[in-house]
Amino acid sequence: YHIPGAQGCSEVGDVTEDGETPMFGYAIDGYAIHSPLDESAKTTANLNECNGHTTDELGYHYHASGLENNGILSCLMGEYVVAERGGPPGGLRPQGGPGGPGGAGGRPNFAGAAETLGITEEALRAAIGGPPPNFEAASEALGLSIEVLQAALFPSN
DSSP states (O other), X not given: OOXXXXXXXXXXXXXXXXXXXXXXXXXXTSOEEEOOOOHHHHXXXXXXXXXXXEEXXXXXXXXXXXXXXXXXXXXXXXXXXXXXXXXXXXXXXESSSTTSTTOTTOOOOHHHHHHHHTSOHHHXXXXXXXXXXXXXXXXXXXXXXXXXXXXXXXXXX
């Protein structure tokens, strides 16, 4: 299945008070894809080269390109791995989002993880950095294994 750009079908909806558009899908790296921003909103959103940005409420997410760009996204900020034989169709597994360590929605639980790990949420966010998040550097800085860090951030539902 392929969508050449945001067409005004599945990705429509009301813009929130803070100027965010509705989410309509997930990229292969697990981050949410939201409807395109209008030109005035793009100037204040501080989008990166992949048309993504981080907000306090939504975390990191992308905004789709319109049909004129012939593609929803031009690049990815997150990571994904190619599955070995027997993996999912297409051979790709996202590292966040549905089915990835982020579970439904793919958003880390920073507040819960900070409490579980006995550190402040600010320290946790600073250690992880990103986007994309750097779990290896964070685990080293916090003296935790990557597995412990990800288990705290992405508790199973």
